[in-house]
Amino acid sequence: MSGAGGQVAVAAREVRRHFGALAAVDGISLSVKQGEIFGLVGPDGAGKTTLMRMLAGVLRPDEGEIVLDGVDVLADPEAAKARLSYMPQRFGLYEDLSVDENIFFYAELFGVERKARKTRAAELLDAAGMTPFRRRLAGQLSGGMKQKLGLVCALIHTPTVLLLDEPTTGVDPVSRREFWGILYSLRESGVTILLSTAYMDEAERCSRLALMHEGRVHDCDTPARLKQAMPGVLFAVTAPDPRAVRAALQDAPGVLGALLMGDRVNLRADSAARAPELAARLHERGVAYGDIAQVEPGIEDVFVALTGAGAA
Numbered sequence: 001m002s003g004a005g006g007q008v009a010v011a012a013r014e015v016r017r018h019f020g021a022l023a024a025v026d027g028i029s030l031s032v033k034q035g036e037i038f039g040l041v042g043p044d045g046a047g048k049t050t051l052m053r054m055l056a057g058v059l060r061p062d063e064g065e066i067v068l069d070g071v072d073v074l075a076d077p078e079a080a081k082a083r084l085s086y087m088p089q090r091f092g093l094y095e096d097l098s099v100d101e102n103i104f105f106y107a108e109l110f111g112v113e114r115k116a117r118k119t120r121a122a123e124l125l126d127a128a129g130m131t132p133f134r135r136r137l138a139g140q141l142s143g144g145m146k147q148k149l150g151l152v153c154a155l156i157h158t159p160t161v162l163l164l165d166e167p168t169t170g171v172d173p174v175s176r177r178e179f180w181g182i183l184y185s186l187r188e189s190g191v192t193i194l195l196s197t198a199y200m201d202e203a204e205r206c207s208r209l210a211l212m213h214e215g216r217v218h219d220c221d222t223p224a225r226l227k228q229a230m231p232g233v234l235f236a237v238t239a240p241d242p243r244a245v246r247a248a249l250q251d252a253p254g255v256l257g258a259l260l261m262g263d264r265v266n267l268r269a270d271s272a273a274r275a276p277e278l279a280a281r282l283h284e285r286g287v288a289y290g291d292i293a294q295v296e297p298g299i300e301d302v303f304v305a306l307t308g309a310g311a312a
C-alpha cells in the first residue's frame with residue numbers, strides 16, 4: 001500500500017475492541033506514512049492505549065485489519081514484532097540493574113548480535129546524553145532519564161516502526177526536549193513514530209495528529225490544517241476570575257464555546273467583529289477583565305471545537 005508522498009508504514013482499517021459493553025476502540029482507520037511522527041491526542045479513556053496495544057500486536061482486535069510495514073499484524077505477529085518497538089506507559093526497566101545491563105537485557109530479548117549491540121548502544125546512549133550514566137542503577141535515574149533509557153532499550157533492535165504511549169508524561173521540560181531531539185533524528189533515519197501525548201506543545205510538533213474521543217478518530221490532519229479547519233475565531237480573555245468571565249459570556253450571541261485556560265478564557269466566536277459586544281456584556285454584568293484579544297488557536301482549542309469535548 002502506498003499513499004501520496006511516501007509509503008504507508010502503519011495502516012489500520014475499521015479496528016474495534018470492546019471490553020464488555022464498552023467500545024474502547026470503536027472503528028478506527030488510520031494510515032501513517034514512513035518517516036512521519038504521528039500523534040494520538042485525546043483525553044484519558046479515549047482509547048489511545050488500547051489502539052496502540054493492538055497496533056503493537058499485544059492485544060487482538062475484535063474486528064479490523066492492521067498492516068505494519070507490509071506485514072499483517074494479526075496473521076503474522078512475530079514478523080510484525082521484529083519490525084516494531086512498543087514502549088508502553090510503564091516500560092519494564094529493571095531498577096536493580098545498571099543502564100548498560102538493562103540495554104543488554106533487551107538486546108538479548110530481541111536477539112541483537114553482540115557486536116552490533118555494542119555499537120548501537122553506544123550511539124543511542126550518546127544521542128540520549130546518557131553515556132556518563134552507563135553504570136548507574138536504573139532505579140537511581142531521574143524520571144526523564146528513565147524514559148530516555150526506555151527509549152534506548154526500545155531502539156536497540158533498530159525497529160522501523162516505533163510506538164510510544166505517552167513517553168514523556170511526568171518528564172521535566174529539558175528531558176522532554178532531549179527526548180524529542182532523539183525522535184527527530186530517528187525520523188531523519190526513516191523510522192516511523194506513532195505516539196500518544198497529553199501535552200499540547202508536543203502535539204504541535206507531530207507531522208500529523210489524530211484527535212481521539214470515545215474510541216473514535218474525529219479528525220486527522222497536520223496541526224496547521226486542523227487549526228485552519230476550526231470553525232470561528234478565537235479570543236483570549238484575561239481576567240482575575242476567568243470562571244466569572246466564562247459564566248457571563250458562554251451563552252452570549254455568537255459564542256460557540258468557552259474553555260478555561262488558567263488565568264484566561266479561550267472563547268470561540270462566530271466572528272472577529274464580536275469583540276466590542278463581548279466587552280460590553282462584561283461591563284454590563286460588572287465582571288472584571290484585562291483584555292480581549294484575538295489569538296491563534298492551539299490544538300486544545302481545536303480539539304474542543306471539533307469533538308465538543310469539555311466545551312463550555
Ligand SMILES: Nc1ncnc2c1ncn2[C@@H]1O[C@H](COP(=O)(O)OP(=O)(O)OP(=O)(O)O)[C@@H](O)[C@H]1O
Nearest residue numbers: 019022023024042043044045046047048049050051
Ligand atoms: N483491559 C481492560 N479492561 C477493561 N476496560 C479497559 C481495559 N483497557 C482499557 N479499558 C477501558 O477502555 C477505555 C479506553 O482506555 P485506554 O486506556 O485505551 O484510553 P487512553 O486514551 O489510553 O487513556 P489513558 O491516557 O488514561 O491511558 C477506558 O474506558 C478504559 O477504562
